[in-house]
Amino acid sequence: xxxxxNLYTIFGSSGFFGRNLHKSLxxxxxxIFIPKKNEYSFKKNLGNVIYCIGTSESIRDPKxxxxxxxEILSKILINNKFKTFTYLSSIRVYSKSSKTKESxxxxxxxxxxGVYFKSLKLAAESLCxxxxxxxxxxxxxxxxxxxxxxxxxxxxxxLLRQSITKKKIDITINMSSxxxxxxxxxAIDVILKIINRSKYQIYNVASDKQISLGQxxxxxxxxxxxxxxxxxxxxxxxxxxxNIQRIKKEFDFKPKVKFENEMHKIIKNYKRPxxx
Numbered sequence: 001x002x003x004x005x006n007l008y009t010i011f012g013s014s015g016f017f018g019r020n021l022h023k024s025l026x027x028x029x030x031x032i033f034i035p036k037k038n039e040y041s042f043k044k045n046l047g048n049v050i051y052c053i054g055t056s057e058s059i060r061d062p063k064x065x066x067x068x069x070x071e072i073l074s075k076i077l078i079n080n081k082f083k084t085f086t087y088l089s090s091i092r093v094y095s096k097s098s099k100t101k102e103s104x105x106x107x108x109x110x111x112x113x114g115v116y117f118k119s120l121k122l123a124a125e126s127l128c129x130x131x132x133x134x135x136x137x138x139x140x141x142x143x144x145x146x147x148x149x150x151x152x153x154x155x156x157x158x159l160l161r162q163s164i165t166k167k168k169i170d171i172t173i174n175m176s177s178x179x180x181x182x183x184x185x186x187a188i189d190v191i192l193k194i195i196n197r198s199k200y201q202i203y204n205v206a207s208d209k210q211i212s213l214g215q216x217x218x219x220x221x222x223x224x225x226x227x228x229x230x231x232x233x234x235x236x237x238x239x240x241x242x243n244i245q246r247i248k249k250e251f252d253f254k255p256k257v258k259f260e261n262e263m264h265k266i267i268k269n270y271k272r273p274x275x276x
Contacts, residue, residue, distance in 0.1 A: 007047030007083075009033040011076060017088065017141075018052040019148045020184045024192075040075040046082045048195055054088065057153070062116060069120040074127060077136075084195050085136045087128050089121045091180060091206055091242050093140060100243045102140070102202040125202075134201060139191055142206030142242060146184030149266050156181070156216065160263075163226040164270055170229050174236040175214035182207045183257035193251050206242040207255045219260050223267050 008025050012018040013034045025032050033046065055061070055068045077085060094100045095118060096107045106122065109115065128136045149157050162169050187205050194203050217228055247253040 007031045007033060007045075009035065009046040009049045009082070010052060011035060011049065011072070012052030012054065015052055015054075016148055016152050017144060017184065020146060021050060021052065021188055023147070024185070024188045040072060041079040044081075046080050047084075049076070049080070049082045049085045050191075050195070051076065051085070051087045059114075059116070065117065065120060069117075070124050070127070073124050077127065077131065083135065085128070085133075086191065086195055087124060087136070087138050089125055089138050089140045090117075091140050091142045091204065091239065093118055093121050093125070094240045094242065097240050100204065100240050102200065102204055102243075102246055104243075129201065136201065137194055137198065138202045139194065140202065140204045140206075140242075141187060142180040142182045142204075144184045144187050145181055145262065145266070147269075155179070159216065159220055160266060160270065163220045163224040164267065166226075167224070168227045168229065169217055169220065170231065171213065171217060172231045172235075173213065174233050175212065175217070175230070177213045177235075177237045178210040179213070179239050180206045180210050180242055181259060182255060183262060186255055186257055190247055190251055190253050194247075199250060200246065203247055204242050204244050205247060206244050208244055208248075209255075210239065210241060211259060216259075219263050220267075223264055 008030050010018050010021055010025075010032065013022050022032060022034070031047075035042070051073055053068050053072055055065050057065060073087065091100075092114065093106055095114065096109060096112060097104065099105075108118070108122070112118070125138050128138055143154070143156070145156055149160070152158075159169050182205065190205055194205075220226065221228055244253065
């Protein structure tokens with residue numbers, strides 16, 4: 001086996017996904033290269049590159065969102081040699097869509113909420129495809145949860161923090177709002193399979209089920225005994241149901257992690273002294 005075949009280069013190793021990916025590859029005894037911050041061009045072959053840099057804070061910090069989701073990607077993709085290159089996109093590119101197969105057309109509306117983030121992801125995907133290299137893969141990833149979850153700014157970790165530190169959850173959208181969550185370990189396992197033996201360039205990596213905000217809050221309340229308050233209950237945000245037949249058929253993918261069981265583990269770990 002050539003050295004580059006067993007080498008994995010992670011850009012964005014300090015983030016939630018990157019930290020879990022690093023841990024998983026280390027457990028699998030893979031050779032890992034973590035580039036220093038602001039280093040994007042290298043003389044050596046980077047092996048299997050996984051691009052985890054990104055931010056969803058496109059409204060609050062549009063300049064950083066542009067850099068993280070597109071500018072840095074282009075520098076790395078164009079100026080380096082690699083065996084494979086995997087870009088982490090998002091299922092949010094399917095917003096407002098009823099069809100979510102990887103081959104389906106994407107609906108784009110300039111007036112859509114969060115359209116800037118969506119446009120950055122689609123531009124990055126277009127750049128990857130423009131390189132005309134079948135070894136460049138695009139992963140449209142659902143919401144992930146698991147280890148190293150406590151400090152994230154997204155909905156679920158924010159609710160968990162509130163339930164533990166404030167003993168109170170403020171729900172600001174309708175409880176029927178639904179999202180797609182997949183456990184980080186299951187996501188990483190199938191992504192590594194895609195990197196090493198896949199037929200296509202674009203893959204949805206998500207769960208085959210959705211969970212409502214009401215279900216999530218009840219699970220957290222059960223585990224933490226927190227109080228729940230409701231505001232703006234007329235606002236509903238539903239993610240489209242994601243088609244994952246491609247990874248089911250090609251890799252026999254079946255999500256097995258139970259959401260409530262994992263929430264129990266996350267909350268238990270959060271309550272450790274290091275978080276006091």
